[in-house]
Amino acid sequence: MLHVAVVGSGPSGVYAAQSLVQQDRVPDVRVDVLDRLPCPYGLVRYGVAPDHEKIKSLQNNLRTVLEHERVRFLGAVEIGPGALPPARLLGLYHAVVYCVGAAADRRLGVPGEDLPGSYSATEFVSWYSAHPDALADASAPDAFVRDVESAVVIGVGNVAVDVARMLLRGAAELLPTDMPHAALGVLAQSRVREVSMVGRRGPSQARFTTKELRELGALPDTEVLVDPAELALDPAYADPSGLPAASRRNVEVLRGWAERPARGLPRRLRLRFFLRPVALVAGAGGRVAGTRFERTLPDGRGGVTASGAYEDIPGQLVLRSVGYRGVPIEGLPFDPDRGTVPHAAGRVLRDGVPSPGEYVAGWIKRGPTGVIGTNRPCAKETAQSLLDDAPALVRRPLSGDPLTALRAAGQEPVEWPGWLAIEHAEAALGHSLGRGIVKIPDWAGLRTAAGGMRDTP
Missing domain, CATH: 3.40.50.720 (NAD(P)-binding Rossmann-like Domain)
Known part of the structure; x- marks a missing residue:
């Protein structure tokens, strides 16, 4: 054997x-x-x-x-x-x-990255996904979105799309999910009305899939805004025929949004390109209040070069989503x-x-x-x-x-019957809350549930 x-x-x-x-x-x-x-x-x-x-x-x-x-x-x-x-x-x-x-998450390596209100996207994902290690050192369960009206997501991959979508989704759409109840309550009370998702290169090089991108356009009461001038900086934007199929579809979706007139909806998602973060800026209370970006330009070799022009994007929450390690x-x-x-x-x-x-x-x-x-x-x-x-x-x-x-x-060790007991406890928790399955978000709760395996039918 x-x-x-x-x-x-x-x-x-x-x-x-x-x-x-x-x-x-x-x-x-x-x-x-x-x-x-x-x-x-x-x-x-x-x-x-x-x-x-x-x-x-x-x-x-x-x-x-x-x-x-x-x-x-x-x-x-x-x-x-x-x-x-x-x-x-x-x-x-x-x-x-x-x-x-x-x-581990890759860091930006810029001044102000460790200001209160600056997190990795994984920390946010772990919190709303009920990872038992999530926010072990947070001062309150609503630490992510407390007093936040605008947020900046740095990165243009699928994880960046996910966290932007979660910030803008309404409680009605999240109620049927297995999101932990505390996180659901926090997001239901969130005052976030604007999210900027920012990439240092152009739309043809974004890493999100077209399916995930299109989901952003289906968010209720949310307007997706794209700057045609930023899109036009991408050499492949005018003629995307030479791009891989997935990138070509992404460009087509972005083009449609850029050409659509503003509708004045309550929430806004701004997709920004050719901007490189250079610093996170603190507000009066010491919490992050915005991110300073430098405009980048295509270098003709698939990369970008600095332009020397800068722009500040306000946001009391900054989530970096620039890769893992x-x-x-x-x-x-x-x-x-x-x-x-x-x-x-x-x-x-x-x-x-x-x-x-x-x-x-x-x-x-x-x-x-x-x-x-x-x-x-x-x-x-x-x-x-x-x-x-x-x-x-x-x-x-x-x-x-x-x-x-x-x-x-x-x-x-928690053996398979212990895991089945956790599943049973999460189903019971959801039933007691008038929901479907609801995840248990903490180590103590998971351990207690696993110990109930003898009572699991």
Whole structure:
């Protein structure tokens, strides 16, 4: 028997587990899927916007893998210093596959970035998605939008679109979602009436998908405003025929909005381009009051160059959405320039040499690129490398069930029945509030719910 630990229960981790148990080359492969959180599914649960029910339904496919007879989910297992070091974890299994994603946000690196009212988009997403780590140091549950009338979102990818949409959505549209009740109440009382979403390059280089972009135009009582002069700075705007299909469709949508007369709706979303943030500006109370941008111009090589012209955009909330970065795990090699673990076809490299039994998949392997489906071939490549190595790996004897050793090491794993109890508790919570399923947003609540597994039918 080949016993493998997969660290991370998001798409890359579950796809890795699936590739290992649904193959015929190596018989009787068993996989423990470990996660730091007591809940599975990673960013599908904690990163996909609550109003994107179709994407969130991917959880059903991931569930099928986690319920496989040779797959075991073990949540609330911490890997790293002060917990379970990678070397000790590898001693419990023939192989370990790290699928830990890219948990850190890239920073702007500009003055004022740490002013009150300035956050990463991920912090905002984690809050409205009920991540138990969200806003652990916040002074109040409404810290994001308290006294905020205008917001600036820096970035023009799908996450930027999501957070802009959440700021402008009405409570009626969010009520049927699984958003935690406290966050729903805060957003229902929000005074945000204007959001500026700003990119340093042009519309043809924006990273959002056309489907997400069009959703902005369907927001009730919200006017999408685009400056035709900014669009025209993009050399591909006048003739988008040479662009990839997705970029061409984006340009066409933006062109339609730019040509549409203003309608005077209560809320406004401004899409801005060719502006580079250079500083966040404080107001009288010390909180961020706006962002200073420098106008950029195309350099003819796909990049931009500085113009020396500046503009301030007001906003008492600034959310940066300029990419993600992998976080090192003490005990594993790490490339600080790429934000990934060095590897060869998924095999972890230590001093340039494959480390027996250690593997990576997902964003920690390739960087934060691609969509959810990109993780499937990435995980499959890593699984194939592991299966190629299996004859050597299984020669090392193991000392018994790793679950016993995990508990002896002070871990308190939440097994699949515990997760089912959390699901049951979230359904009951929603029913008590007159809603559908409502997420439990805190560690204590999740632990209590998981402990009720004996009472779950």
